């Protein structure tokens with residue numbers, strides 16, 4: 841997932857800016873980590889370079 845996608849993504853809940861907390865990345869791409877919305881605290885996992893906005897939040901049970 842290219843880091844530039846951050847410029848066009850916004851929090852689906854509050855439309856706030858998203859921050860990336862990556863655990864595995866190179867100069868241009870994120871492979872593992874999570875998006876975090878600083879405004880409302882929502883977070884989404886990024887796995888294998890693919891952000892999962894469908895799981896909705898830290899708990900995905």
Ligand SMILES: [Zn+2]
Pocket residue numbers: 851852853854855856877878879880881882
């Ligand atoms: Zn938000």
